[in-house]
Structure formats: structure tokens, C-alpha cells
Amino acid sequence: MEHIILLDPEKCVGCRQCSLSCSFIKEGSFGLGKARNTVLWVHQAEVFVPMRCQQCEDPPCMDVCPMDALTRDEETGAIVIDQDRCIGCKMCMVVCPFGAITWDADSHSMIKCDLCEGDPECVKHCLYGALSWMPADEAAMVRRQAGAGVLAEALSKVKQA
Amino acid sequence: MEYYGYAGKELYIDLTTGEIEEKPLDLDIAVKFLGGMGVQQRILFDLLRPGIDPFAPEAPLIFGSGPLTGTGAPGTPRVMATLKYPETGATGSAGGAMRFGFMLKLAGYDQVVIKGKASKPVYLKIVDSNVELCDAKNLWGKDLVQTTEALWDTYGDCGVIAIGPAGEHLGKMAQAACDLGSSIGRGGLGGVMGSKNLKALVASGSGSIKIADPERFNKVRESLFERAKRYPLHDRILRYGIMDNWPNYSIQFGYKNNRTYIPNLEEVNKAVGFEAYKKLGKTAFGCPSCFIVDKEIVEATSGRFKGEKWYTPSYINAAMLAIKFEMKEAGEAVKIGDMTDRYGIDNLGSSDLIDFLYTLHEEGTLTEADVGGLSLNRGDIDGSLTLLEKMAYREGFGNEMADGWEGMKRVFGDEFVTKKTSLIKGRMGVWEPRISGLGTNEFAQLIYPRGPNAECGGSGLYTLNQPLETVKNHAGRMGMSKEALERALDSPLKINIGRFVTSSEHWLALFNSLGICNRHVNNRFYSISIVSELYSAATGIEHSPEDLMVYAERVWNTFKMLNIREGFLRKDDEPPNNWFEPMIDYKGEEHYIMDYYKTKRLSREDVDQWITDYYLERGWDPETGIPTKEKLAELGLEDLAPRSRKKK
16 A cells, blocks of 8 residues: 655754754755754744655655656655756755755755655654654544544534634 | 764854854854753853943843754754853753754854844844845834744744843843743843844754764664664653653642642642643644654633634643632733733742742732732632733833742842742742742752752653652663762762752763753753764764763853852852741641651751752862862863952
8 A cells, every 4th residue: 555654843843853853764864954853933923944855745756857857656655856867966855845856966966755664763753742653544544533523623613613 | 174963163243243253163162062052151251240230231142052953863953052041140051942052053053153233233244245234114013923823824834042021121031032942131131132122033044064974873873763662652752741740740849938738639620620621722843953842822611711723832830820810710920921922021939030020919019009009819710811021021010020039139128038038049930849849949049050940950850759760760771870870879868959959961062062851851852872872973073971071061161150150159058047937738737858768857957958968069169169279180171260360
């Protein structure tokens, strides 16, 4: 069964262990710049937004790549970069609506989330339930359940009124 | 040169000339003093001219963090600021958290050393190696929340340390805040920044922290994660933060006017305590790397201040002042908490000071006319807000309040203020031994060189009545040697606090130097062997647990020597007279200072003896409190010893 990383921004508290863990497994050092994911504090909304490659079904990065360097790993569902084919034109970075592909100036290469071969490090280090790695059909159920909760609360207010 | 654990660079900023100099981290100093507090203490020793006015342009101000900050070790966001404080004239390292120290490391810097005074308001921008003093014309006059939000708007996801109007007006109780979630620098850090025309610091970094032995580091880090996942109180702490400890806190902090003890009364609990807190709106947020975030934006959900919000490290601070001010609902506490933070005033210090004024008014020794017609009615929330405003802007009587207890002594006389308060080194304590007993926190307020503060006692006996076995376990965790523990337990009162507290102080010095959060839950996840493994693996510099304790002792002795040089001696460590007067509760019962286990009422002689024991345990002269030459030599600190004057 295909797995996905389900995000729940409401549970994200900004600890950034997802980014630190990503940076550590991929680069052997701790940082945010080279992490394949990111957490941004949006103070106007008082919320931390965890962001990463959504492994889109119809990915603009794959469409735009002139070298066909981006392909989908059928096993994990991740869109991965073939560094031998990549010419570093950065067009994928331009078209990604989530800023999920970035240019690493040190290694002179594009970097992005590859789902850690189906065992994502970020999820393992999220202690708050903001990230979950689960079968796609289960994820649908989880979202529906959460949606039902919101609706139930609204309905109970209507009843009280 | 490659640096591991450390970022590897230091910034030296001269605000007078605008000069910005980048230097490689002095590894000799870093190895000897660990980082954070330790390194800052050593730098301050060289740069601080003894006896200098803390508001003088040359007075240095150092920000930075430790070698574990920026790594993924859980709970390592600590940022430290080291300076001479205007409230007390003492020096010390203030701790904060949130993103600033973390971002500073990722930008490539371990420390930022600031001196001088800018000719007009500026803020310091550090975006990777792009370091600049920027015009703060549009920020000056803004409150702390507005300032921080404006800088977030400009720089996105960055770390900000900022001051409010109280700092701009050189308040001696003005502090700063890190990313609105963590206050830093009680005792006047805000005022010192204001005196330098420095409105804020911003840091943002895209770099990374290298680890000398990733595999070894990872092993320890993963074991901490495994423990965190199994931690049974995780959910409760996320929900309630340190308010979870309300049954203890409401006893420890439930007093007013230095004499009246208000225990955990049901109505207090319902109006402004835990029950009221549970009904507030809450948005959790926290520091980078934390596994048990407990900061939150609280929102009043009912009453006059419905909809008011407050970014807070913990609602407990508001609850403490709500008890003192006799507030009627949590919304009032949220409002006052938010306003003290917006002004950038230390809310514990200012609430003690306002409590003092209310008390004088209740006793009939101070009229509202005496303070320019301001309301002095306890419980009048608008009156309290006006007092804070006047204090922040130094208007009318607020000008005296802005100078803290020194201002009060100017108005009421030294003797009178001393009689009415429990000042230690010119400031009020946080921990009240007539209620809690003289545990590590209460006792350490006397001998803490910086003056009494919340972190006093490091992590000894935070909560009431811990069984001796728990205390012994914690001693082991802190790296206390068997012999030291035996000496500390050699007491008819089960524990000799004077001797025990030396280890608590070393544990605190270690956290403050390496960049680990000192909150009690985080604190208790660490042990000296874990700290030693993480430090050695991260930096490649091998320090055994035993070594680390010596390093921590070195840091503490440097801290002490700085304050000896400022003229602080044993006389400044003496307990206040009021500790030996009773607190009286609502039933009229008297409460006296007792030992931690509440088996004996303590006399001044008892406390004095513990101070002597503390000095002896430390190898300091019991008459003066000065570290002996032998002790300094043992720690490799010969260069800090006072030099005898050479004859021509």
C-alpha cells in the first residue's frame, strides 16, 4: 500500500526536530538550510507550518525538467533526483509551489525529500503528532475523523444556541 | 580550521564606531570554559572595567550560546546574555530560549560581544555572514510585541531579542525577550540595551553545526528520543506546561506584602489559578529541539478582557502576580502579563514593587497624593496598569519605580525599605523560605553572585517535600561525587543545604555553558554521563563526567571572582531580617523559616552556619567569601586572583 506523510499543522509547535533530523541523516550535520523539509512560523496566523515535498500526483517539477532527471520511485512514491542527469538549471525550484526543491550551493546540486526510502526520519522524530507516516487510505480516514470533530463542535454550538 | 559543536566564529561590535569585527572562536578559551555562560564570564572578566556604571557605553554586553545549541539534542536552545546589571551592580549570565541562540549558531556565530553606544537607535542584524547595524528609527517607541512582529515581518522565520519602552527609558527592572516566548535578563538587561540605543538583535542562519563523531552522538540522541516517547507525563505537560505543578507553586508563591501567606484557597484557584487557567484559550509553541514544549499564547475567554492574548513562557508568572494583586479573574492576569511584557518590564520584580506600594497604602503610610494621584488600591486592575505604564516611561512617580528598589530607597529611606522587604543584594527573592522551607532554591538566593533569581539553586529541590531517595538520585544525576554527597547528607536535618547547593550550581553552570534548557522536566532527562557523551561526541574534545564537574566549578569561580572584583563580599550574602519574622496566614497562624523537611525552625545562626559550610565546601574563605588562591590555582584560574600591587 502506498504510504504518505500526513501533516497536521495544528499540532506543530515549532521544535524543528523534523528539519534537524533530516539534515543529520542526509548531511551528517545539524541545520535548517540543507534540511529537505522546513517549518515556518507564521505569526499573523499564530501557527507553525511544516512544509516539504508533497510528492504531487501531477508534479510540475517533473514536467519542467528538461533532462528528465526527476522520476518517481514506484516503491516509496517519492519523486527522486537522478544527480547524473541533473544539469542544475533550477527550474524545478522555480515551479514548485511549496519551495520543496532547493539548490545546495556547497554540493552544487538540487536537493529534495526522498522519503528516506520509505522510512522517513522526520516522522520518527516528531514527538507531537504533527507528522504521521501512514497508508494513504488510512490517512483519508484520519482526516475525515478530524473533520468530523470540527463539524461536531460547530453543531454542538448550534444546539446550545 | 574545522569546528565541531561550536559554530566557530565570534562577533565584536562597537556601537560607537559602527565597527563590526569577526574573529575565529578562541578554542583555548572555549575548551577551558565550555561555551555560553563560561566563555562569556571569561570574556567579561577581560572587558569589564571594575566599578563601571552598567549604563556606561564601555560596559560590555555579550550574547551567545553553547556547543550543544543548534544540534538536535533535545532541549538545547539556551541563549545566554552576560553583563553587569543596573539593578544590583552585580554581574551574571541571564538565560533565555526560543530561536535566537539557535539561529545565531546556524548563522555561524557562538558569541556576539557588544560595547559602545550608537548615536541613534539601531538593531543588529545577523543573517548568516551578513552582519549589519540597521536604523531602528521606526522601531524605537514600539512595544516589545510590535517590535518583534515587525522584525519577523521583515526577516521571516528568524530569532529576535528585543526591548520595549521600559528598556528605552533605562529601567533597572527592564528586561528583554527572545521571540516573545522567553524573557531574558531580569535586573536590567533591557535598560542596558536601551543605554546603548540597541533596540533589538535579529539572527537567521542557513548554515549547520558539524558533529565530530556523528555515530556516537546519534546513539545518545536516539536514546533520549526513545525515553521522551515513553515519558508518561508528555501529554499532561503539553497541555498544562509548568502549571501542572500548580499544587506546589500555589503554596510556594502564594504570599503578599512579605507577611501574608495565602495558601491554595479554592477561590484563588477558581479565579486566577489552575482552574481558571484551564479555561483560557491556548496555542502551544516552543523552542527549537524541545521535546516537551510548554510555552503558549493564552487568550482570555471571558470577562472584561475577553479576547486579550499573551505570549508567555508560562501562565504561572501571571498567577503569581494575580495573587499579589488580588485579581478577580484570569483575564486580568493575562492583561497584566501581556502589558508587562509589552513594556519589557520584569513582571516578578515589578509586581513585588507594586505590592510594596499597595501595602504601604493599606497601612496608611503612603497616600495616593504622595504618588501624584495614582491609584494604590490593591485589586484595581486599571490602577495597576497605570502604575506599570508610568514605570515604563519614567513619568511622575514612575521615575522612582523605574529605578527599582534603589528608587524606593531614595523615596522612603534605606532603613525603611529594608525593614519592609526581604532584599538580597538589593533585589527581592523569588523563593520564600518561610513557606517552602529552606531548600536549595531558597538558600541559593543568598549566595548566588548575580542576586536572587528563579534559577537559583540550579535544580535542587524545586518541589516541596521530595523524599531523600529522590534527592540522592538527583545528586547522582548532577554528577555529585560520593564524598560530596556524604558531606551534604551529614546533617541532623537530613541534608546540609549549604554543601548540597554547590553541586546544583555546577549543574546549572553546565547547562548554561553548553546550551541545555534548565526547565525541570528537561533537566531531569539529562545526567552528567549523557552530557559528557554529547559534549565529547559533538566537539571531539573528550571530557569525562568528572572533568566536566571541574569545568563547571571553574565557570562558577570565574563568575564569583567577577563579583568579588565588583566589591561583593560575605556581608552581601547575608539573609534578610524578615526571613526570621513570621508570615501570617488567613487563619492567623504564624509560619517561620524552617529547614526543607520542616523539622526545625531556623535561627539566623543556623543559616549563617550553612553559608559558612557552603564557602568551605567551595574552598572559599569563610570570613569574606573570596575564593582562596589555592582554589583558583587548582582550577587553573591564577590569572583571576587579585594582584598585589607592585612597588615602583
